[in-house]
Amino acid sequence: MMTERELVERLAAIGWKGSRAVLLGPGDDAAVLRGGFTISTDIAVEGVHFRFDWVSAEEAGFRAGAAALSDLAAMGAVPLALLVSLAVPGDADHVTALDLQRGVRCAGERVAVAIVGGDVSRSPGPVVLDVVVVGKATGYVSRAGAEPAQHLWVSGSLGGARAAVRAWSAGKAPDPAARIRFAAPPNRIALGSALAGRGIARSMIDLSDGLILDAGRIAAMSGARICIRPHRVPVDPCAGGDLNLALVGGEDYELMFTANPGAEPSILDLGQELSVPLTRIGMVEAGTGVVLEDERGLRTDAGDAGFDHFATPLPDGPR
């Protein structure tokens, strides 16, 4: 049995051979075409990414739309349009499909883009929605630009969405703030665009599968080591002080980026300007992989901890 990561890598290898029309192919948050058009697609499956006893169809749509837009934010791209493909049970009254679409529309409205197309089919199985985002990046930021001595930064706070999933999985009602963190991922388009446009971010990714796993992606693509200082990581207040939720929880849709040490004043200014907390949580070093360094300087290998859609069994899995 392959891990999700291995599967993703093999899928990319099958599909990709280079192309004159393409500036950046698979392996990043989005692909970039010549001319700066940036495109990404994000699939959400009922029973895997969301459950209707957790959130409404509108919320599931909003979440899927916001998650897809987060990939554009991570490239420093500005969104232009959304498309939505839906598969819904054929015997339903289509209310679910319309509510999902309304939810995606709301996520689009938050960044002033419309749904310009899509597709719909009945399905003999769960609801599936695939949200396609199209944007434009002038000077995109990839995952591959991390270099030793750069600092590692993260926006917002982490672990809240996962705290909600943990509560639901235990049959409890989540903290209302945690529920919101799950149902309504943050909008980091302005942040990503400014970090790219001002030349601050040297590498960037959105946190969908957990801080450590996503840091590992930056490390792998950049050929560098990421050192995270867990005591510096901003844990969401609604995560009950559980650092583990912040390190491996996932679903935060915050931005993680690396920047030269001299950019620190610009970063703090930008955070104030946009009212987004930006926290320095580590650094880039020569080497490979991800290490955790505690307050005393003691180090442990972080491994590959994070969410794997395939490794977690259905139907009791957290998402």
Add this chain to the structure above:
Amino acid sequence: MMTERELVERLAAIGWKGSRAVLLGPGDDAAVLRGGFTISTDIAVEGVHFRFDWVSAEEAGFRAGAAALSDLAAMGAVPLALLVSLAVPGDADHVTALDLQRGVRCAGERVAVAIVGGDVSRSPGPVVLDVVVVGKATGYVSRAGAEPAQHLWVSGSLGGARAAVRAWSAGKAPDPAARIRFAAPPNRIALGSALAGRGIARSMIDLSDGLILDAGRIAAMSGARICIRPHRVPVDPCAGGDLNLALVGGEDYELMFTANPGAEPSILDLGQELSVPLTRIGMVEAGTGVVLEDERGLRTDAGDAGFDHFATPLPDGPR
């Protein structure tokens, strides 16, 4: 219960409000952004669009990729890239996902484009694949340009793919040629691009849901009536002479377009140049809807006959 058409219209109305970045929004084969970037998405669900006792996973992928590219052909756009989102059963060994991706890649290779991204998730239900196509159109052709006195044309021959589905549904092995028509839709990118680039096609659509239903879309978007002469319609030899398969069968992925009468020599030249049969099958008139006119000039209203993914019950439905 809404029809698929009503659902599609309501979904489009929810999502769309106009946008400065968009030249053409929902309701056509693809959306067109300022700058000519053309984008469409096409979802295929196991048990609805294909079945693994009919075709292999590679064939299902090829078919989904070719069907998605057909939407670009119908706009007169040239493809630049593909993206593929997959939902596959989590307990499978991922062979299916890799084979689907290989199939989409083959469809891309036929028009020299790569798969630049995508997403993958496990699914507790059927295999779902959503293929996103991105292209560029200089002077796109929409569904809305049909005007009275124009001629109606169609490429290739119709009904073959549906003949295969009919055989499978009856528990029989289809004619090998019909099977190929289902598993390997034609590539009409060069044709669509030439029809647009030479200013020949005034309106265009790809035939995915049946000649009559798709003619109705041209009629509705153009505010005109389409008159089809059934005896002129090129029925695929492997459809066993069944005109009905050609009129309402769907899945042909041929192009239907309207053109001024004076363009006929250019159209016939183009057909020879590209080795694609192009047949005049009717005309555009003032009015609404679709009518059929037989050899004696007798007319019948064609109604809305065609394939509705939602109206056809699972699991015995033809797709």
